[in-house]
Amino acid sequence: xxxxxxxxxxxxxxxxxxKPDVISAYPITPQTHIVERLAxxxxxxxxxxxxxxxESEFSALSACLGASAAGxxxxxxxxxxxxxxxxxxCFNVAGxxxxxxxxxxxxxxxxxxxxxxxxxxxxxxxxxxxxxxYAEDVQETFDLHLLAYRVAEDHRVLLPVFxxxxxxxxxxxxxxxxxxxxxxxxxxxPPYEPVNKLDxxxxxxxxxxxxxxxxxxxxxxxxxxxxNAALVIKEAGSEFGKRFGRDYSKHVESYFLEDAEIALVAxxxxxxxxxxxxxxxxxxxxxVGLLKIRTFRPFPATEIKEALKDVTKVGVLEKNVSxxxxxxxxxxxxxxxxxxxxxxxxxxxxxxxxxxxxKIEDIIRMTESLENGIGDCFFGLREELL
Amino acid sequence: xxxxxxxxxxxxxxxxxxxGPAFAARLILKGSGSNSIVCAATGxxxxxxxxxPQTAWKVPWIHSLxxxxxxxxxxxxxxxxxxxxxxxxxCICGDGSTFDIGMLCxxxxxxxxxxxxxxxxxxxxxxxxxxxxxxxxxxxxxTTTSPVGKNSLGNSRPKKDxxxxxxxxxxxYVATCSIAYPNDVxxxxxxxVNTQGPCYIQIHTPCCTGWGYDGSRxxxxxxxxxxxxxxxxxxxVNGKIEKVKxxxxxxxxxxxxxxxxxxxxxxxxxxxxxxxKIQAIADANAEIYxxxxxx
Numbered sequence: 191x192x193x194x195x196x197x198x199x200x201x202x203x204x205x206x207x208x209k210p211d212v213i214s215a216y217p218i219t220p221q222t223h224i225v226e227r228l229a230x231x232x233x234x235x236x237x238x239x240x241x242x243x244x245e246s247e248f249s250a251l252s253a254c255l256g257a258s259a260a261g262x263x264x265x266x267x268x269x270x271x272x273x274x275x276x277x278x279x280c281f282n283v284a285g286x287x288x289x290x291x292x293x294x295x296x297x298x299x300x301x302x303x304x305x306x307x308x309x310x311x312x313x314x315x316x317x318x319x320x321x322x323x324y325a326e327d328v329q330e331t332f333d334l335h336l337l338a339y340r341v342a343e344d345h346r347v348l349l350p351v352f353x354x355x356x357x358x359x360x361x362x363x364x365x366x367x368x369x370x371x372x373x374x375x376x377x378x379x380p381p382y383e384p385v386n387k388l389d390x391x392x393x394x395x396x397x398x399x400x401x402x403x404x405x406x407x408x409x410x411x412x413x414x415x416x417x418n419a420a421l422v423i424k425e426a427g428s429e430f431g432k433r434f435g436r437d438y439s440k441h442v443e444s445y446f447l448e449d450a451e452i453a454l455v456a457x458x459x460x461x462x463x464x465x466x467x468x469x470x471x472x473x474x475x476x477x478v479g480l481l482k483i484r485t486f487r488p489f490p491a492t493e494i495k496e497a498l499k500d501v502t503k504v505g506v507l508e509k510n511v512s513x514x515x516x517x518x519x520x521x522x523x524x525x526x527x528x529x530x531x532x533x534x535x536x537x538x539x540x541x542x543x544x545x546x547x548x549k550i551e552d553i554i555r556m557t558e559s560l561e562n563g564i565g566d567c568f569f570g571l572r573e574e575l576l
Numbered sequence: 577x578x579x580x581x582x583x584x585x586x587x588x589x590x591x592x593x594x595x596g597p598a599f600a601a602r603l604i605l606k607g608s609g610s611n612s613i614v615c616a617a618t619g620x621x622x623x624x625x626x627x628x629p630q631t632a633w634k635v636p637w638i639h640s641l642x643x644x645x646x647x648x649x650x651x652x653x654x655x656x657x658x659x660x661x662x663x664x665x666x667c668i669c670g671d672g673s674t675f676d677i678g679m680l681c682x683x684x685x686x687x688x689x690x691x692x693x694x695x696x697x698x699x700x701x702x703x704x705x706x707x708x709x710x711x712x713x714x715x716x717x718x719t720t721t722s723p724v725g726k727n728s729l730g731n732s733r734p735k736k737d738x739x740x741x742x743x744x745x746x747x748x749y750v751a752t753c754s755i756a757y758p759n760d761v762x763x764x765x766x767x768x769v770n771t772q773g774p775c776y777i778q779i780h781t782p783c784c785t786g787w788g789y790d791g792s793r794x795x796x797x798x799x800x801x802x803x804x805x806x807x808x809x810x811x812x813v814n815g816k817i818e819k820v821k822x823x824x825x826x827x828x829x830x831x832x833x834x835x836x837x838x839x840x841x842x843x844x845x846x847x848x849x850x851x852x853k854i855q856a857i858a859d860a861n862a863e864i865y866x867x868x869x870x871x
Contacts, residue, residue, distance in 0.1 A: 211658045212651060240654040245684030249647035252640060252681065256615065256651025259638050262658060264651070282640050388636040388652060390611045390663045395631035397616075397639035404628050 192368050197328045197360040198223030200367045201267075201293055201353075204335035206237045207375040208291070211262035214242040214253040218272040219305045220357035221295040225267055239265075247272035251279040251292070258288040259396055261387035263339070266290065269357060270297035273311045277318070283350050284319025284412060286397055289342030289382075290350040291335065292320075296458065296509070297357040298544040306545020307357040308509040309458060313486075313520050319412050321351040321419050322487040324457040328365040330484075331355040333436055336370070339379045340426045346418040348385065354486075356509075358545070359459040370434060378433055416488040423485055441490035443482040444497055446472060450479030452557060453498050455525055456507040457483045460548050464507070467553035478557055483521070491528035498529060504536040505560040507548075511540045517566045537565025546570060578609025578766060589632040591624040594791020596781030596798065597670070597697040598624065599755045601632075604668060604695055604779075607765025610635060612664045613656075615649040617673035618642040620704040620783075621697060636663075643677040645669050646685035649692045657691075664769040667694040671712035672702045674778075675736050686745035686774045693768040693775045696738070699783035707786045711736040714806065715854060717837045719786075724840040729850055734857060742776040743815045749773075750812040754780040756798025760809065760821070767811075780807045788836020800831040805858035808865045822869045825862060828855045 195203070201224050205213075213232070215225040231237035240257075244250045247268050254264040268276060273294060283290055294312045298304035312322055321341065325331035331353065338351040355361065386394060400408055424439050431437030445465050447453060454464050461482045471478045481497050483490070498504055508519030517523050522538030529536060539556050542548045548570070556569055584605035591598035597620055605612065616622045616639040625632040626639065640648045645667040653665045669678065674696040682694060701719050702708040708721040713731045718724045722731035743750045749771040751764040761779055768775035782797035784790065789797055801807040802823060809821035829851060832838040841847045841854075862868050 212654045214651060214654075240658050242650055242654055243688065244647065244650070245687070246680055248644065249650070249681050249684050252644035252647030253651035253654065255640055255644075256638070256648035256653075257655035258651070259648075260613070260652045260655035260659070262655035264655075278641060279644065286640070388613050388638055388663075390613065390636055393610075393634055393636045395626050395633050395637045395639075398626040398628040398631060399623060399639075400628045 192366050194364050194366050195328070196223060196362060196364050197331060197355065198362065199227050200328050200332045200369070201335060202227035202231065203369050204332045205265050206231055207370060207372050208265070208336060208339045208379055209263065210239050210265040212240045212242065212254065212257035212264045213266070214244055214250045214257070214264065215266045215268070216244050216247045216250045216272060218247070218269045220297060220361045221267045221269040221293065223361065224293055247275040248279060251276045251283060254290050255279065255283050255286065255288055258290055259286070259388050261384045261389070263382040264290050267293035267295070269295040270299055270311045273315065274299065277315060280315055280318040280320060285408065287348040288350060289348055291338045291342055292350065292352055293335070294352045294354045295357040295361045296354055304544040307359055308543045308545065309354065310510045312352050312354045313510040316487060316520065319349060320487065321349055323351065323353055323485050324483065325353065325355040325360065326459055326461045326482060328360055328363065329367050329436070331360055332367055333430065333438065336375060336379060337423070337426055337430055337438055341419060341422050343382050344422045345385060347415055347422050349412070349415050349419060354458070356459040374433065378430065420488040420490065440493065441483070441485035442493050442497055443484060445480040445482070447479035447481060447497060449477055451477040451502050452560060453479050453481050453501040453504045454507060454553070454557065455481045455483065455504060455521070457486060457521065458509065460507060460509070460542065463548055463550060464553050467550045470550065471554060471557060476557070489524050494525060494528040495530065498534060499532070501534060503560050504529070504534055505556060505565060506536065506538045507556065508538050508540045509542045511543065518568065535563070539565060539567065539569040541569040578607060580606045580762060582606065582610060584610060584634045585625070586632045586634060589625045590627065592785050592791060594784045594794045595624070596699055596755050596783055596794050597621045599794070600697045600761065600779045600781045601625070601668065603755065603758050603761040604666070604765050605635060607762040608664050608666055608693070608769045611662070612666055612769070613652055614638070615645045615652060615665065615667045617645040617669035617678060619670035619673055620699070621668065621670065623704055642673050644681050645673065646678060646694060647681040650685045650688065650690045653690045653692050665692045666769070667692060669696055671696055671698045671700060672710040675711035675738055682742070683745065686742055686747055690774055691772055693765070693777065695765070695777045695779060697779050697781045699781045699786060701786050703783050703786040715857060716841060716850060718840055719837065730840065739776060739778055739812065743812050747774050747776055748814055749775040751810065752778045752780070752807070753809050754798040754802055754807060756795045756802060757809065764811065786837070788839070789834055793834070797834065800826070800834065804828045804831045805861045805867055806831060808861050808867055810865055817865065820865045820867055822867050824869050824871065825858070825867070828858050
């Protein structure tokens, strides 16, 4: 059923349909509308879940870990400072292989304090062992939450998932969204069956420490699970497409890449703006295309290499900065690595930090910079302030 | 009532000989029984009992981080509630994770009123990392981060009053006890796990390694702490003291002089002025809790 919903409320609908047993979250802008709506659903009896109003994000994810270890499906949502406050728990959750799904309303990191959008928060946790997917619009954000539970709880994976979407651009934007029927969702996401759980009738110890004789193999197993996740996302994404008509069997999406000489690469809502810019540039005869990265962890290096094999230049638009690195952007570094020594030029453009608007003309100027071999830089700085 | 003959913490773990916390672990589970789930914090007990792939625990046990056991327990309890299960949810954590780094999570869990029993094994410093002071370290104790020196007589602050802080959260049952009185520990744990709501028990667990006494004397140290009035054993129900262990009080020197952590107070000769300050702490405890036996 298509309805017009605010992004956050569409996410709350996706969570309701996923039927979590325990929700534990702490308010932070711009994530709050999600957990407010979920609290309403629980209060109205529309969602049968325990809702834990924790005193901090640190406890939010810790409580999710406990509930998940006890065999329940759990949900949380956060953003920015909240995610960083959880960082220690994030690594722990992945290490303990709990399939927790968490919404990340992407927002900049302090200092300076900024409540506005960029993707520095989730990118900062790229090595935490969480699967990371990035959505372009409200519908995709809704869909990826359902996909996330299906993938996380698959016994070949058993890893937590960040469903990332741009704060405000998605969380606070009203768009038409196809809200699926609960029976259809139930068929796609079977009840959670934990491999192990805390249970007095079958005692086991969880979260034991490992000496140097054992530690590395645990970390290796997480990495193997990430590799499995790449496959499971494709399988589940393909099934999603068959059931609901929107296919997520690929980790990346192309727009006018077939004959492109120049490729722009990006994640999240800015892809919409880039598509508009490409439409304009194509009218001027410029052979530009877009590669949208949806799955950032596991990083789809093979798909990216294949998708970009025929272009000569690649510009990666980054809403993050890896401070002190030559390329400046964390995603560009990985795209460059994926392409390898193919002779294709890859450059990063750090832009849109702290909510600075990225306009169509910015994309066009960025493409011109790429054509002129200027990149691996901040883009769109106010020179008069420097 | 739980079957007290059950040993739910197995032998063969790696605790020091004469470890107070190891004894506490056995007693706690005799009180809560096999229908228990334990949420542990990083610390001595976690390390001596669960080196992968071995575990001493015969009940379900989970360790996440240093400071989040109360939050993990909140989640476990909520999940059990949703699943219609009835296991007792316990936290068993040291004083560092309880008094210091875990306070945020504990305060939240108690304010929310989860049905959990939070047990602190209080050995009065960070023993696992090499005897650093915590908020539970007593006045004048020599630790590696409150060392005695030309300008220092050891830890300069008194012990934080955590039982009252948690009672002020509205905890229905708050108790203190010592492993020197095993049946008292068992009974208090049993009462806590059968009380609805967040309960707190602080168990005084002498540490031979950190305090500096022979491991054969752990029970004796526990008794001396109670008998001098430096540690008070009580039960507090809905914020009101219900029961206190009364003693014929001994001077604090009898406790202090047996432990290396206080040996600077006696060398080269007894520092009477400083010992008097510690005696004043015991006297204040006696006044507040009425622990003196009237003979």
